[in-house]
Each structure stands twice: as structure tokens, then as C-alpha cells.
Amino acid sequence: MNTNRIFNFSAGPSMLPLPVLEKAAAELLNYNGSGMSVMEMSHRSKYFEEIINSAEALFRKVLNIPDNYRVLFLQGGASTQFAMVPLNLLSSAEGTADYIVSGNFAKKAYEEAQKFSPNIRLAASTKAENFVRVPNQDELQLSAEADYVHMCFNNTIFGTKFPYIPETGNVPLVADMSSCILSEPVDVSRFGLIYAGAQKNVAPAGVTIVIVRDDLLKEPLPGTPTMLTYKTHAENDSMYNTPPCYPIYICKLVLEWIESIGGLEALAERNRQKAAKLYDYLDNSQLFKPVAQKESRSIMNVTFRTDDPELDAKFAKESAAAGLSNLKGHRSVGGMRASIYNAMPEEGVEALLKFMAEFEKNN
Amino acid sequence: MNTNRIFNFSAGPSMLPLPVLEKAAAELLNYNGSGMSVMEMSHRSKYFEEIINSAEALFRKVLNIPDNYRVLFLQGGASTQFAMVPLNLLSSAEGTADYIVSGNFAKKAYEEAQKFSPNIRLAASTKAENFVRVPNQDELQLSAEADYVHMCFNNTIFGTKFPYIPETGNVPLVADMSSCILSEPVDVSRFGLIYAGAQKNVAPAGVTIVIVRDDLLKEPLPGTPTMLTYKTHAENDSMYNTPPCYPIYICKLVLEWIESIGGLEALAERNRQKAAKLYDYLDNSQLFKPVAQKESRSIMNVTFRTDDPELDAKFAKESAAAGLSNLKGHRSVGGMRASIYNAMPEEGVEALLKFMAEFEKNN
Numbered sequence: 031m032n033t034n035r036i037f038n039f040s041a042g043p044s045m046l047p048l049p050v051l052e053k054a055a056a057e058l059l060n061y062n063g064s065g066m067s068v069m070e071m072s073h074r075s076k077y078f079e080e081i082i083n084s085a086e087a088l089f090r091k092v093l094n095i096p097d098n099y100r101v102l103f104l105q106g107g108a109s110t111q112f113a114m115v116p117l118n119l120l121s122s123a124e125g126t127a128d129y130i131v132s133g134n135f136a137k138k139a140y141e142e143a144q145k146f147s148p149n150i151r152l153a154a155s156t157k158a159e160n161f162v163r164v165p166n167q168d169e170l171q172l173s174a175e176a177d178y179v180h181m182c183f184n185n186t187i188f189g190t191k192f193p194y195i196p197e198t199g200n201v202p203l204v205a206d207m208s209s210c211i212l213s214e215p216v217d218v219s220r221f222g223l224i225y226a227g228a229q230k231n232v233a234p235a236g237v238t239i240v241i242v243r244d245d246l247l248k249e250p251l252p253g254t255p256t257m258l259t260y261k262t263h264a265e266n267d268s269m270y271n272t273p274p275c276y277p278i279y280i281c282k283l284v285l286e287w288i289e290s291i292g293g294l295e296a297l298a299e300r301n302r303q304k305a306a307k308l309y310d311y312l313d314n315s316q317l318f319k320p321v322a323q324k325e326s327r328s329i330m331n332v333t334f335r336t337d338d339p340e341l342d343a344k345f346a347k348e349s350a351a352a353g354l355s356n357l358k359g360h361r362s363v364g365g366m367r368a369s370i371y372n373a374m375p376e377e378g379v380e381a382l383l384k385f386m387a388e389f390e391k392n393n
Numbered sequence: 394m395n396t397n398r399i400f401n402f403s404a405g406p407s408m409l410p411l412p413v414l415e416k417a418a419a420e421l422l423n424y425n426g427s428g429m430s431v432m433e434m435s436h437r438s439k440y441f442e443e444i445i446n447s448a449e450a451l452f453r454k455v456l457n458i459p460d461n462y463r464v465l466f467l468q469g470g471a472s473t474q475f476a477m478v479p480l481n482l483l484s485s486a487e488g489t490a491d492y493i494v495s496g497n498f499a500k501k502a503y504e505e506a507q508k509f510s511p512n513i514r515l516a517a518s519t520k521a522e523n524f525v526r527v528p529n530q531d532e533l534q535l536s537a538e539a540d541y542v543h544m545c546f547n548n549t550i551f552g553t554k555f556p557y558i559p560e561t562g563n564v565p566l567v568a569d570m571s572s573c574i575l576s577e578p579v580d581v582s583r584f585g586l587i588y589a590g591a592q593k594n595v596a597p598a599g600v601t602i603v604i605v606r607d608d609l610l611k612e613p614l615p616g617t618p619t620m621l622t623y624k625t626h627a628e629n630d631s632m633y634n635t636p637p638c639y640p641i642y643i644c645k646l647v648l649e650w651i652e653s654i655g656g657l658e659a660l661a662e663r664n665r666q667k668a669a670k671l672y673d674y675l676d677n678s679q680l681f682k683p684v685a686q687k688e689s690r691s692i693m694n695v696t697f698r699t700d701d702p703e704l705d706a707k708f709a710k711e712s713a714a715a716g717l718s719n720l721k722g723h724r725s726v727g728g729m730r731a732s733i734y735n736a737m738p739e740e741g742v743e744a745l746l747k748f749m750a751e752f753e754k755n756n
Contacts, residue, residue, distance in 0.1 A: 036428030040435040043638060048422075051430055055421040059414050065399030065716070067414055069597035069643065072403040072719055105468040105599065106620055109634040113618030145616055229635055234432035236468065236599040236637030253508055255476030255621065257469055271472040272592055274599030275406060276639065280432065353428070356435055 037378035040356035041186050041331060042209065043229040045373035049290075050283040068279045073272050081279050082268065088285035092294055093211075095218050095241060102240040102260065103268040103278050107227040108135065108208045110258070111238065112142035115204055115223065117254045118261075119178045119246060120147050128153035128176045130196065132164040133185030134362060135206060143180070146251060153179065160363070161188040163323040170196060178202045178222060184210035186230075187360040189333030189367060190326040195220045202246060210330050211239065212288065213372060214298030222246050228277060230330070231372045232284060237277035288372070297372055304370050304379045305329035311383055317341075317390040321365060335365025336393075342366060345389055354382055400741035403719035404549050404694060405572065406592040408736035412653075413646040431642045436635050444642050445631065451648035455657055456574075458581050458604060465603040465623065466631040466641050470590040471498065471571045473621070474601065475505035478567055478586065480617045481624075482541045482609060483510055491516035491539045493559065495527040496548030497725060498569060506543070509614060516542065523726070524551040526686040533559060541565045541585060547573035549593075550723040552696030552730060553689040558583045565609060573693050574602065575651065576735060577661030585609050591640060593693070594735045595647060600640035651735070660735055667733050667742045668692035674746055680704075680753040684728060698728025699756075705729060708752055717745055 038045045061068045064077045071078050086101045095101065104110070116127060126149040129140040137157070143150040153172055154165035164185070172179060179198045184191045186209040195217065196203060202222025211226040218224065223242045229235035240260065247261045256262055262270050288297055309327060312320040312334050321333035336342055342365050346358035359365040368382060401408045424431045427440045434441050449464045458464065467473070479490060489512040492503040500520070506513040516535055517528035527548070535542060542561045547554045549572040558580065559566060565585025574589040581587065586605045592598035603623065610624045619625055625633050651660055672690060675683040675697050684696035699705055705728050709721035722728040731745060 034426075034428055035423060038429050038433055040433070040438075043433055043435060043635065045433050046430065051422050051432070055418050058418040058421065059411075060398060063397075065397055065718070066401050067409065069414070070401055070403070070406055070408050072406060073598065075403075075719070105470070105473075105637075107468070107634045110468075110618070110620045113620060117618075142619055145618070227635065234639045235436065235635045236640060253616065255473070255480075255508070255618075256505055257473045257476060258618065258621075271470045272406065272590065272598045274468075274637065274640075276597045277599060277637075355428070356438075 036353045036355055037374070037381055038355050039368045039370070039374070039382070041360070041367060041369045042227070043235050044369055044371050046234070046280070047284065047287045047373045050280065050287050053283055054280060069276050071275070073269060073275055078275055081282055082273065085278055085282040085285065088282065088289065089239070092285055092288055093218060094215065098244045099218060100242050100244065100247065100264045102242065102263050103273055104238045104240055104263060105236065105274055107235070107238055108206055108225060109138070111206065111225040111240070112139040113145070114258045114260065115139070115178070115180060116143040116146040116150070117258055118248070118250045119202065119204065119223070120251060121177050123147055123251055124149055125177045126151060126173060126175055128172050128179045128201075130165060130170060130179065130181040131155040131157060132182055132190065132192070133161045133188050135208070136182035136185070139180055139182065139206065151176070161185060161190065162321060163326040164190050164192050167194060167196060172198060172201065174199060174201065176201050178204050180204045182206040184328050184330055186331050186369070187363060189322040189328045189331040191328040191330070193325055202243070210328070212294065212297070213301050213330055215294045228281060230369075233277045233281035235277070236274045237281060300376070301329050301370070301372065304374065304376060305332060307379055307383060308332045308368060308370070311386060315386075315390060317393065318386065321363060330369060330371055332368045332370060333359060333363060333365060335359065339364060341393060344393070348389065349385055352385055354385055399716045399718055400737070400744055401718050402731045402733070402737070402745070404723070404730060404732045405590070406598050407732055407734050409597070409643070410647065410650045410736045413643065413650050416646055417643060432639050434638070436632060436638055441638055444645055445636065448641055448645040448648065451645065451652065452602070455648055455651055456581060456604075457578065461607045462581060463605050463607065463610065463627045465605065465626050466636055467601045467603055467626060468599065468637055470598070470601055471569055471588060472501070474569065474588040474603070475502040476508070477621050477623065478502070478541070478543060479506040479509040479513070480621055481611070481613045482565070482567065482586070483614060484540050486510055486614055487512055488540045489514060489536060489538055491535050491542045491564075493528060493533060493542065493544040494518040494520060495545055495553065495555070496524045496551050498571070499545035499548065502543055502545065502569065514539070524548060524553065525684060526689040527553050527555050530557060530559060535561060535564065537562060537564065539564050541567050543567045545569040547691050547693055549694050549732070550726060552685040552691045552694040554691040554693070556688055565606070573691070575657065575660070576664050576693055578657045591644060593732070596640045596644035598640070599637045600644060663739070664692050664733070664735065667737065667739060668695060670742055670746060671695045671731060671733070674749060678749075678753060680756065681749065684726060693732060693734055695731045695733060696722060696726060696728060698722070702727060704756060707756070711752065712748055715748055717748055
């Protein structure tokens with residue numbers, strides 16, 4: 031099928047695996063002999079129950095999630111989690127939580143939490159360095175009395191990632207993994223709660239994945255909206271109200287695709303190779319410079335720039351014309367950003383490298 | 394295209410117009426020459442901005458929405474609105490609101506509001522009659538000091554609809570129109586706020602439509618999560634965070650389809666005819682009885698039963714086998730329910746009538 035598809039380096043929503051889209055298109059009018067589209071079926075139907083149950087089972091298998099964790103399919107994106115985490119995990123309206131601020135979204139989470147308690151603490155921040163690196167373990171000022179520690183594992187805008195899982199003792203660690211979930215294996219047991227907006231590696235925008243340890247499913251702060259209560263969603267198997275059925279279905283197809291190519295180990299190897307090629311080029315380029323510090327580099331979002339903002343703009347424009355879209359960096363960083371999530375094929379990275387080499391020769 | 398599609402009488406998610414699904418399938422891998430699926434595109438891209446702007450413009454045109462109202466595309470369904478309405482419209486944590494309880498969801502909205510103020514009042518309820526009718530205007534005990542009056546315009550479970558728009562004086566009227574929006578013209582200017590989960594008449598599950606009058610976009614109660622603040626979403630044109638892009642795209646296609654068949658007037662005429670055929674049959678049947686009282690009848694959800702629960706169960710089973718799915722009534726009512734939303738073709742209603750006549754003859 032000649033679909034004239036381009037290489038889309040968008041930070042999110044972003045590329046989905048082609049086999050997933052092809053399967054979705056083929057069964058869009060009639061899912062599995064049901065006589066209807068997945069978009070049309072009752073969420074209480076046996077067809078949809080099989081879809082959501084499979085999506086959960088595959089998530090558990092692919093990410094190796096322990097039995098004492100629940101997998102929830104919610105709405106509202108990471109931005110809603112910025113409120114749900116404190117509303118559900120703070121022990122009281124005076125509860126304490128430690129926030130590690132390693133980028134814009136981590137900062138937003140920190141600010142949102144302050145709506146719900148005066149005792150939200152800044153455990154560390156690399157804002158003074160414009161977030162070109164994440165804090166080290168020994169920079170974290172953690173309190174043993176905190177109800178939880180919050181972090182953002184991969185910082186989409188700055189192209190950084192934690193090279194380690196923070197040690198928080200008995201305090202539950204909460205991680206926003208919106209832009210790195212399913213990119214490589216992760217030891218879920220080190221976290222109390224993991225959340226992720228789906229629109230990078232999991233599914234189209236509209237579903238949020240929450241992986242939460244059983245003991246954290248408790249009564250929320252008084253006045254918490256029912257829909258923002260983890261316990262309610264867990265007790266109803268993510269069906270307290272009508273879930274975002276179609277994105278959940280695409281999530282299932284994506285997980286099947288991950289299994290088909292060898293699971294998370296194989297995918298991680300591929301992701302690391304894709305990123306290594308770009309970083310190798312950047313480390314040796316006379317024109318382009320990587321933005322993130324070496325030990326904090328993301329394998330999902332590769333940020334770089336020249337010394338000339340006008341040249342950066344020219345790069346963004348000419349690369350788009352060449353079928354490499356969305357390479358312009360976020361306005362708070364400038365330069366360029368290549369988001370190379372799971373669905374970006376190696377050919378996309380090769381095409382980008384080729385374009386960069388040409389651009390470097392000509393400018 | 395022989396797709397072997399069935400007639401799906403589900404209360405929601407429910408049927409979508411076939412031309413909408415065909416268009417979505419045709420451009421699933423490559424939208425409008427963009428080289429990518431709508432599921433993959435940045436919500437900040439020119440392609441998606443055109444989609445969401447068109448969806449809003451069409452909504453305004455089709456529903457004839459006055460200029461002093463905003464149209465928002467949110468997440469979380471009507472269940473999230475049950476909290477957002479009091480959080481944003483109550484004047485204080487002691488504010489007063491009047492709730493008209495005409496069914497299960499109206500009751501849920503009433504209960505949720507009580508989390509945010511002790512002064513949530515019951516303006517009327519038909520629970521004692523198991524909600525077979527909606528309250529009349531002269532039964533409504535309304536307070537001129539209320540911050541708003543809340544109602545559910547069409548009660549999906551019981552098959553009832555308000556035959557009138559309650560007169561609330563200067564107090565803003567808030568209506569849940571999840572199961573009747575876009576089914577017929579409505580005078581939006583009579584309401585302060587209208588909301589609707591999309592999964593009946595608008596789009597697949599995952600997007601919530603909010604139509605809100607400008608003057609109601611004010612500061613919410615202290616401690617309201619940012620994502621539950623109408624003002625934030627309005628100021629950011631529904632792009633404060635990543636919106637549910639794909640359901641919004643389908644919403645645009647559905648609105649284009651409504652325009653193509655003559656707009657809301659033509660659609661309303663068709664909907665009334667479909668419902669009239671069913672009610673006519675029920676009013677003259679020896680076996681089946683309508684559930685909703687005549688003056689409260691919904692044109693979207695037609696509820697009926699026999700006098701024998703076992704016969705009802707037999708009907709549900711045999712009709713499903715005949716390609717008429719999801720006719721079993723909600724457990725709180727029993728019997729049968731035929732949801733005949735916009736996308737249910739007249740042939741579907743004819744097929745149901747034929748099946749009912751056969752069933753009546755044989756039982």
C-alpha cells in the first residue's frame with residue numbers, strides 16, 4: 031500500500047506503528063465479526079470487555095507488572111494526574127510530598143500539588159541550568175515523612191531522562207512516564223505509582239495509563255471528585271463510567287505489535303540504537319550540538335541546536351519540506367528536537383541523519 | 394462494501410453514521426495528504442487546528458449557538474461534569490444549587506454536587522414513580538438565590554425527556570444533554586451551560602462537549618484542579634493540554650454528515666418519525682407496553698416491556714440473534730430499550746418493528 035506516509039518526529043501525539051494503523055483501518059467498520067466498529071460498541075459488551083481485558087493483560091505481561099499493582103485506563107492526560115496524585119496519596123490536607131523538578135511538566139505537577147496542601151516540598155530542581163540535566167541522587171533532599179516523592183522520568187521538552195531510579199526508602203515513588211513508558215523495561219516494583227498519557231508510545235491521545243500499587247488505593251482527601259479517585263476506578267475495573275474505548279483498543283493493538291517484534295527487550299535495543307546513532311552524529315558534528323548533558327540523555331527525545339537561531343529555523347523548515355516533520359524544538363529550549371518513539375522506524379532516523387549531513391555540508 | 398453490519402440499539406456507545414466510518418477508514422493512514430493519521434498528528438499542527446476549529450464552527454452552525462457561548466471539547470464524560478459544574482458555578486463552598494432529579498444520572502449529579510457545598514437542594518424528584526416521567530414545571534421548587542439549576546434533559550435509562558425547558562428566571566439552567574444533543578434543534582439561549590458525553594450522537598467515547606455562556610467562565614472554588622476549570626479550557630481553546638484528537642475528528646465528520654442530510658431540522662423530523670413508529674406500535678400492542686409516560690417520552694430511547702420478565706429475556710436473546718443488538722433494558726427498569734440515536738437508520742426501526750410483530754404473534 032503506497033500511502034505516502036512521512037517520518038513524523040512530533041513530541042506527541044506521535045507516530046503509531048504502521049501495522050497497527052493498517053489493522054485498525056481494516057476492521058474499522060466491522061470488528062471481529064461483531065457487525066460494528068469498536069467506536070460503536072457498548073463498553074459493557076463482551077467484545078469490548080475482551081478488548082480492555084486483553085489490553086490490561088498485555089500491559090502486565092509486556093511491562094512485567096507485579097500482581098500487587100492495578101492497571102487503570104483513565105482520561106484527562108498527565109495534567110489530570112498532577113491533581114489526582116496529591117488528592118489520592120496525601121495523607122491529609124496538610125500532608126507532605128517531595129517533588130523533583132527536572133523540567134516543565136515536573137514543575138507543573140509541583141505547582142498543581144500546592145493547591146491541595148501547603149506542605150509540598152521542592153526536593154531538587156535543575157531549572158537554573160534550564161533543565162539540561164536531571165538531578166543526581168545525592169542532590170535529592172528527601173523527607174522520610176513524605177507521603178510520596180514525585181518525579182518525571184523522561185523530560186520531553188529538554189530531551190533528558192533519569193539514568194537511575196531514585197532511592198526513596200519506604201516513601202512511595204510516583205513517576206510521570208508519559209514520554210518513555212514502554213520504551214524499555216522498567217522495574218515497576220521500585221515505584222508506588224506510574225502514570226502516562228498515551229499519546230507517545232501507547233495509543234492516540236485520550237487515554238491515560240495508571241499503574242498503582244494496591245496499598246495506595248485509599249480514601250482520597252475530602253472533596254475529591256469521584257472521577258478523580260483511583261479507588262473508584264480500580265473497584266470498577268476502569269469502567270466506573272464509559273471509558274475512552276477506541277484509544278484503549280489501539281493500545282491493545284500497540285501492545286500486540288510490541289509482542290510481535292520481540293517484546294520490550296528487543297524494542298529497547300532498537301530504541302537505544304536509534305538514539306545512539308543520533309547522539310554519535312551530534313557528538314562529532316561541527317555544526318550541531320546536543321542540548322542535554324551526556325549522562326541525562328533521553329532515548330526518546332533528542333534535542334540539538336546550531337549556534338544560530340536563524341539556521342535552526344532554516345533546518346526546521348527545510349527538513350519538513352523533505353518529509354521529516356515536527357523537528358522544531360520547544361520554544362523554551364529552541365533549536366531542534368527529534369522525538370523517536372517506539373513507532374519511529376530506523377529508516378526515519380537514517381533519513382534524518384542523511385538530511386543533517388547534507389545540511390551541515392551546505393551551511 | 395458488504396460489511397455485514399448489524400442494527401445496534403445500544404444506549405451508548407452507539408451507532409455512528411456509516412458514511413462517517415467509511416471516511417474515517419479511508420483516511421486512517423493518511424489524512425488529507427498530511428502523510429499521517431489523525432491519531433498521530435501533533436495537536437498544535439495546522440492539520441489538527443483546522444479539524445478542531447471546523448468541529449467548533451460546525452457545532453455552532455448546526456446547533457445555532459449564540460456568540461456569547463463557548464464550545465469546549467473536554468475529557469472525562471458527563472461523570473466529570475457532575476463535579477465541574479458545582480466546582481465552577483457555585484459562588485462559594487456554601488453556595489446553593491437546585492437539582493431536578495429525573496433519573497439515575499440526574500441523581501448522580503445531585504449526589505456529586507453535595508461534595509462541594511452543604512446547600513445543594515432537591516428541586517423535584519420522580520424517583521417514587523421509578524422515573525417513568527419527568528417533573529412538571531409547577532412541581533419544581535426553585536430558589537431565586539440559587540447559583541444554578543441542574544437538570545438531565547433526556548433520561549437514557551428510563552426513556553424519558555423533558556417536553557419543556559424549565560423556566561428558571563435569572564438563575565442559569567445547566568443541562569446534561571448526553572443522550573439527546575444534536576437530536577433536534579434546541580434554544581441554547583435558554584441555558585447557562587449544556588454538557589454532553591459524545592458517545593451517543595456526537596462521536597466515539599472520550600470527548601465531552603461543553604457549551605457555556607461567557608459570564609459563567611469565572612474563578613472556580615478554591616482547590617479546584619486546573620483540569621476541572623472551565624475558564625482554563627476556554628482561555629486555551631480546549632488546548633490547555635493534549636485534547637482527545639481522534640474523537641474530535643470523528644465529531645467533525647458527524648457534524649458534516651448532519652449538514653449533508655439537511656441539518657438539525659431534517660434530522661429531528663427523521664428522529665420523531667422513527668420514535669413515533671415505535672410508540673404507535675407499543676400503544677396498540679397486546680403484548681408490549683411502553684414504560685415512559687406519554688408526555689415524557691424520549692425520541693432517543695424507547696423503553697418497553699411485556700408483563701413477563703422471562704418473556705423479556707427471551708425477546709432480548711432472540712432479537713440479538715436476529716441482528717438487532719443491545720435491546721435488553723437497563724437492570725433498574727428491566728424490560729427492553731431501543732436506543733434510536735441519529736445514526737440508527739429507519740431500516741433499523743422497521744426491522745425492529747417487524748421482529749416485534751413476529752414475536753408478538755408467536756408468544
